[in-house]
Amino acid sequence: MVAVRMRPDAVDDPTQTVSRFLRPAVAAISSNSLVVEPSMAPAGFRDAKQHSFTFDRVYDLDSKQEEVYRESVDPLVQRFLSGYNTTVFAYGQTSSGKSYSMGTSEESECISIDDSLSNLDERVGIIPRAAQQICATLSQLDDEAVDYKLSVSFLELYNEEMIDLLADPEEERIPVQIRETRAGDIVWMGLRQHTVCTAQDMVRLLQDGMAMRQTHETDMNAASSRSHAIFSVTLTQSRRHVQEATPLNLGRASPEKSSVFPRTPRSGIPTLTGRGQHSRNPSPTRPQTPTRPQTPTRLARVRATPVRRAPEETTVTTTSKLHFVDLAGSERLKRTAAVGDRAKEGIAINSGLHALGNVISLLSNPIRSKKASYIPYRDSKLTRLLQDSLGGNSQTLMIACVSTTEGNVSETLNTLQYAQRARRICNTLERNQVEAGWDNVEYLQGQVLRLRKELELVRSSNELVIASPQKPSAMLPTEHEQELLSWQEKCTALSRKNVELTTELLQREQERQQSQQSAGNHDFLAAAEPVIMEYEKTVDGLESQINMLKAAVSYSEQVIHEQTENMKQVTDRAETAERQLDTLRETLRDLHERLEERNSRIEGLEAQFRRGSSSHATSYPNTTASLASRRASLGIDTPQRSFGGILVYKGRNPSQRTYRVALHSRGPSGSDAENAEGSRYTPEYEKKALDRRQSDSLVQPMYPHNSS
Ligand SMILES: Nc1ncnc2c1ncn2[C@@H]1O[C@H](COP(=O)(O)OP(=O)(O)OP(=O)(O)O)[C@@H](O)[C@H]1O
Known part of the structure; x- marks a missing residue:
């Protein structure tokens, strides 16, 4: 239960x-x-x-x-x-x-x-x-x-x-x-x-x-x-x-x-x-x-x-x-x-x-x-x-x-x-x-003797009843017949019991004889008892040690099992991370390719821009010069161009050339529509933008002093 x-x-x-x-x-x-x-x-x-x-x-x-x-x-x-x-x-x-x-x-x-x-x-x-x-x-x-x-x-x-x-x-x-x-x-x-x-x-x-x-x-x-x-x-x-x-x-x-x-x-x-x-x-x-x-x-x-x-x-x-x-x-x-x-x-x-x-x-x-x-x-x-x-x-x-x-x-x-x-x-x-007495040989012997006597008694009484000349069996009243039958049944049961008890008695007798024999060895056993006790103690001690060792082994097995499980989980996690890393690498490679593509487009646009700005410098020499000096006084790199709503700035040091791509917050005239459409870069536009940013203190974040 x-x-x-x-x-x-x-x-x-x-x-x-x-x-x-x-x-x-x-x-x-x-x-x-x-x-x-x-x-x-x-x-x-x-x-x-x-x-x-x-x-x-x-x-x-x-x-x-x-x-x-x-x-x-x-x-x-x-x-x-x-x-x-x-x-x-x-x-x-x-x-x-x-x-x-x-x-x-x-x-x-x-x-x-x-x-x-x-x-x-x-x-x-x-x-x-x-x-x-x-x-x-x-x-x-x-x-x-x-x-x-x-x-x-x-x-x-x-x-x-x-x-x-x-x-x-x-x-x-x-x-x-x-x-x-x-x-x-x-x-x-x-x-x-x-x-x-x-x-x-x-x-x-x-x-x-x-x-x-x-x-x-x-x-x-x-x-x-x-x-x-x-x-x-x-x-x-x-x-x-x-x-x-x-x-x-x-x-x-x-x-x-x-x-x-x-x-x-x-x-x-x-x-x-x-x-x-x-x-x-x-x-x-x-x-x-x-x-x-x-x-x-x-x-x-x-x-x-x-x-x-x-x-x-x-x-x-x-x-x-x-x-x-x-x-x-x-x-x-x-x-x-x-x-x-x-x-x-x-x-x-x-x-x-x-x-x-x-x-x-x-x-x-x-x-x-x-x-x-x-x-x-x-x-x-x-x-x-x-x-x-x-x-x-x-x-x-x-x-x-x-x-x-x-x-x-x-x-x-x-x-x-x-x-x-x-x-x-x-x-x-x-x-x-x-x-009481079932393990007592004397008692069992007594029981067998008693039962035998009773059996004899019953048998003799049956014989007497059957052989009685005054009352032939055929003439016995029915109740007596029944009584006789019941006695016979009891007699059979008793005989069976007698056989069982005799067998058991024999077994007990054998056991008794064996124990008597062992009693003959009593002296030897008495002498050997302390040794046996000592031996049993040692066996017990060894059994305890074995059980403790078994326990330690089973505990170690349990720990190893747990660690193997942990290891499996860590390996699974590492594999997942590896797969994620592969995906990220792919993405990075894609981004690199796109960057390369952009760079080459930028290179092309730069070349176009250079050609265009040299013609502007020729057309507006004063404006360009004053702008350049103002930019220098502010310690600002020269914006290279504006296209598609994106400003591209070139770093001062050509070896660490980096680009910062920033969305226009406002177009040259400050209108969103212009911003959405994008605007073309002109020195006038940049002048206006600089003025505005100086006054708004927004200059600093727009210019890439640090590569980003
Ligand atoms: N049915 C319950 N109602 C109220 N308190 C409980 C009950 N069962 C346990 N507690 C409280 O929980 C605490 C722990 O219980 P307990 O000592 O019987 O646990 P245990 O299984 O015998 O632990 P251990 O194997 O470590 O000896 C005891 O303070 C006990 O009073």
Whole structure:
């Protein structure tokens, strides 16, 4: 089951200083679906028109802690109370509200443990609420035949190292190890179990553990969890079944026996080390020695006095686990600005989540997971710890926490895709029930003996009935025939049961012999134990190193991938720029050609002009001379000509000869019409123009002192 919870916008998010990044990009469209706005999606996701996702439940920005608990977690807690393993885990990018939702953030640290926990503050998260519900339900149960035992443990996975958060800091630290039983169940060794009686006890232990947990400030979260944490509650319910002194109840040793398949306790049950206040996994109580039934001597006795046996008590133990997993947030080291230890933590966090993603991917695809010879649980300690919750015997709720702002849209899409894959995983649920004595050879031997006797008894009574001379079978009343038939059926069932038990007994016997043999090697094992422990520690250390190296490699790969992407973008941009440059070069070449053309036209016109001006100088020598002197006094170049409404000036220095082309602001007479038509240059015209410009102080911009 997957629920998505949106975190309200963080107005004080230091990484989102640009208001565009605070724009909402995700919206809930119903109670179980949401969309991510495509315009705001990053380049890689921009292919589809709209990204819509469907989950079991979507909690909008204004959702309350109580609502999330009541709708999504409460049913799971009920399952836990009825004997099933359950897991709630929060997943999402850093600062998306995982700890807030789970109740492992500062908000939950503030709960007063003296409170009755009945009127919880709205900000209190899932774990304290579950503690309250569990204890309230158990205290209301009034069944004297059942003994309950609650215990909790708190495990932290920090940099691939497993730490018991509830261990006494003054005691020597026992390394927590993950072991797999022959039945394929995962057990956590060395983790301390604390027996609790009230919700306050549980919350106090939660708070104690949280105080020990690794949190640090990053650029994205003032109190960022730098580790994954699993708070586990174990409920052991031992139900006694007393069989009254009744007629032979063949094939039914206890009322629940038919529904209880003998099996060893399942996964997720931490194996305890028996130190301090550790509680042990309940070892089945030694069953009472079976009572031998009386052998009847006569049929009449069988009928008149049904075979009775003394009351017999059996104990069925149900063990269920409830894991609350607060994962550290996935993060981009660049955005969290993590360096040094923070960066190392970030790498370990991301690698664990990456391995979790791989496992989820495989499990979510039934065809692939069937084909795959194994699921890579061993790739990280996180996946190994959660092996049962992910693909085993557990009902699991994933709460995917997301931010809705545009600045986080790529992480949000990643989380949603991760969650969608997780939703496709189907686990098989079994109640973890064990009848006392199922792993006890003596008990099983006793059972077989008893059943054999009962079988003999039934057989002999049948023979007696059939062979009785006084009452031939043909003369038996119908009810007796039916009774006989039912006895025969019971007899067959009993025989079958007998065969099964004998086989099992043989197996147990073999196992016992093997264990006796190994007991012969006990001395050797005792001597070798420290070496084995040392060896295991070394293997564990090496495994951690390998996982860290793997994490570093995967981080480097991610960086290389990002850089390759950047490089591709830069190359694309360079190519675009190159193309633009080519176009500009073309344009420039065109302009050059046009300039050349103009120049040659100007050259031609200059030549014409020179010819014309020499004839003018001859005709108007005084005017020309006075104009030249006035121009010289003003330090102005001589305009060469006027044509088509354009004045062309020649620079003083012939080597830096430049042209300035300027539109007439006014024609010689100042009329626009003249201006539009253009005017011909004459010394009179220039004289007038000079006078005018001197008076208007417009001379300066019209003359090219600088080349332009
Ligand atoms: N639904 C919510 N309502 C109000 N405040 C919230 C909500 N979700 C998160 N916050 C606030 O946002 C901040 C960050 O949340 P939180 O620490 O739970 O993030 P996180 O996902 O656990 O981050 P990290 O992975 O870095 O530990 C906290 O101050 C928390 O109080």
